[in-house]
Amino acid sequence: MPDIRRLRRTSPRTNGVARYTEIQRALETAIFSGDWPPGTRVPSEQELLKRYRCSRMTVNKALSALAASGLVVRRRRSGSFVAQRQGEKNVLQIHDIEEEIQREGKSYRVKLVSRSERKATKRDAARLDVPVSTRILALTCVHYGEERPLVAEDRLINLDAVPSATEVDFNETSPGNWLLKQVPWSEAEHHIRAVNASEDIAEHLEITEGEACLVVERRTRHGGRSITHVVLSYPGDGYQLVARFSPSQG
Amino acid sequence: MPDIRRLRRTSPRTNGVARYTEIQRALETAIFSGDWPPGTRVPSEQELLKRYRCSRMTVNKALSALAASGLVVRRRRSGSFVAQRQGEKNVLQIHDIEEEIQREGKSYRVKLVSRSERKATKRDAARLDVPVSTRILALTCVHYGEERPLVAEDRLINLDAVPSATEVDFNETSPGNWLLKQVPWSEAEHHIRAVNASEDIAEHLEITEGEACLVVERRTRHGGRSITHVVLSYPGDGYQLVARFSPSQG
DNA sequence: GAGTGGTCTAGACCACTGA
């Protein structure tokens, strides 16, 4: 039999926004405005539940969200504090080339320049982070949008991890896109730098040797196992990466 | 008076890990392993609370965390589904130069190359995204670590937003670091590209003209107001950005 | 209409740690 005290109405939402969202926004506003500089103590859950007349779970959800986004640090016994501002956590999206070109409605084509199935040399092994002699597939190709070269790709694939790669015709599908379907969830680490185009790269991208190129190097793992290593070279004047930081997003 | 039914013991944790974390990890494992490819329906809250013998709030917390990290999409009436893999959300940290150098224990120095207080020209206004004739401060400087030039900085500051900038001696503190303290929480958008070093940049960085440089361009806002715009030029062979993607981190 | 997620409550026990 339900307790009568439990039957009272849930406090109505002010408009369509959840109670905890309301509290979270109020706290964010105080932080972003500078009223509560880093190190300031945020009101405790007890104080907040009194102020907002709601249950502890509700204020806890608001504070937990702020903690998850890195805006506050929570410490037992001491309380919650506005986090020290640290290196901005920017969100950088790196899309698959094929999808990116096709999303813009441009015609896409990939040209396979070279393909070599072999046992990893010392150099290969270091690049891919696998033992020497692991069976690998080495590919170089160029991606075209509207028949103009946009990216040069130099890739190694660990055949122990993805043996079926040997059977794929990479003149038809880009290696990146194919791998994405094979190993849908993986970890990646990117290194981004600028280099002067080598003779090879210049030829592939139809630019002059020495022109600045943006180079994105990516190593992909899945469950601790190295899947692939790729070096993507973009002509400097034709591509840029965009990274965003918004404190409310963490 | 407490209800006797409420007094029974909380189900003991398996080790030190929270119940909802345990559930979350189990679901993540199924997703990362490929057992549940994108589009697969995740068990409903009802199914999970039966399987794990816990309350709905607990499984809800696990599922909400997965949704927040982008790993699953939740839809009313339909259920929760493994998300389609999209452009990887990489986390890219861009630190303040001064802090970054000092964190490595290197000696830091900034040299102010030029300083100009003026009304925004058309070009300034476009860069900073403010109306023409807004009062601005234009700075160019070079940052040194161990007395070697590491970065060239070209910055505009909106004096309407940060009037006290006029009184600062930027030979002593880097503009970026100072602004960080003035406007602790702000939004930033970065564009990253590669360019061949101009004559000026080459001179500042003590490199040869035409050498590839990594250029990070950042526009910072606070509450919709443009604060500053900065172009940072790094010698291509001396710097690289690192971005990480890890699906469990979202 | 019924199943699903979204939110909320009023408690409860616990671990941790600063005063």
Add this chain to the structure above:
DNA sequence: CAGTGGTCTAGACCACTCA
């Protein structure tokens, strides 16, 4: 020791939407 956050429960009402 007492305050704080961390977690959990057994309900409840609601909105949405698919079948």
